[in-house]
Amino acid sequence: MPELPEVETIRRGLQDIITGKKIVQSKVYDSPKSFPNSPSDVNNFLYGSEITSVRRRAKVLMIDLSTNYTLVIHLKMTGQIIYRGDIKFGAGHPNDSLIGELPDKSTRVSFDFEDGSKLFFNDQRKFGWIKLIPSLEVKNLPFMQKVGPEPLDDDFTVEDFIHRFERRKNTSIKAALLDQTVVAGVGNIYADESLWGAKIDPRRRVKDITNDEFKSLYNEVRYVMDLSIKKGGSTDRNYVDAEGNKGSYLEFARVFRREGQACKRCGHIIEKIKHAGRGTHICPGCMH
Numbered sequence: 001m002p003e004l005p006e007v008e009t010i011r012r013g014l015q016d017i018i019t020g021k022k023i024v025q026s027k028v029y030d031s032p033k034s035f036p037n038s039p040s041d042v043n044n045f046l047y048g049s050e051i052t053s054v055r056r057r058a059k060v061l062m063i064d065l066s067t068n069y070t071l072v073i074h075l076k077m078t079g080q081i082i083y084r085g086d087i088k089f090g091a092g093h094p095n096d097s098l099i100g101e102l103p104d105k106s107t108r109v110s111f112d113f114e115d116g117s118k119l120f121f122n123d124q125r126k127f128g129w130i131k132l133i134p135s136l137e138v139k140n141l142p143f144m145q146k147v148g149p150e151p152l153d154d155d156f157t158v159e160d161f162i163h164r165f166e167r168r169k170n171t172s173i174k175a176a177l178l179d180q181t182v183v184a185g186v187g188n189i190y191a192d193e194s195l196w197g198a199k200i201d202p203r204r205r206v207k208d209i210t211n212d213e214f215k216s217l218y219n220e221v222r223y224v225m226d227l228s229i230k231k232g233g234s235t236d237r238n239y240v241d242a243e244g245n246k247g248s249y250l251e252f253a254r255v256f257r258r259e260g261q262a263c264k265r266c267g268h269i270i271e272k273i274k275h276a277g278r279g280t281h282i283c284p285g286c287m288h
């Protein structure tokens with residue numbers, strides 16, 4: 001599943017590439033659920049519009065249009081966004097569609113720009129979608145109302161971070177970190193990595209975590225997500241530059257998918273357990 005850093009990678013790429021381009025046509029490939037918009041809205045507010053900016057909230061992308069409408073995109077499990085023009089760019093679910101001939105059998109929607117370049121939305125499992133809605137209504141979407149603050153925002157303080165967990169005092173710290181209403185966009189990889197960094201056992205209750213541990217966790221969450229964005233996301237195969245570039249945060253992971261290997265901090269063997277319904281990687285030697 002694309003995580004926040006992959007979606008941010010897409011946002012940065014698109015912001016540079018498609019801002020200012022004019023959309024002249026779109027096509028939906030036998031999957032109406034992927035693009036549930038009325039033909040009249042598409043005609044009136046999509047065609048002829050220019051892209052003014054590309055934003056992100058948690059794992060949701062927003063492409064703002066000069067008509068004051070916005071394309072809201074949720075990649076869900078297997079979504080990809082791929083640009084093809086004088087340059088190639090793509091990110092999201094890691095498979096060969098990112099570098100192959102398009103459209104292919106996973107293509108759900110495509111957009112044609114005036115200059116002949118194209119943007120493809122691929123989604124093997126069809127859980128993702130693109131909705132065209134008035135820009136002013138974006139903030140009223142149920143998802144936007146519920147989702148927690150962005151952990152990487154400059155004004156998101158350690159005090160804010162601690163305060164967000166007060167609503168989940170009796171769950172485990174890992175379950176609370178994964179809860180998107182507590183903070184936005186912390187997926188399984190980043191939960192395990194940041195808990196290891198802060199030396200906190202993922203199974204401990206939120207109410208038993210000290211303020212010093214929360215401070216350490218806050219710094220770790222920001223560190224691992226920031227590093228992952230710099231590496232272009234967390235997937236094993238990463239095609240951010242369409243050349244099959246394999247640079248990935250996972251090469252830098254300290255505990256995630258390292259079960260059976262020695263902990264780089266204390267030398268104990270890393271274990272994989274099941275917790276909060278997820279594969280959870282821990283070092284029994286250096287967590288408390």
Ligand SMILES: [Zn+2]
Pocket residue numbers: 263264265266267268283284285286287
């Ligand atoms: Zn250790």
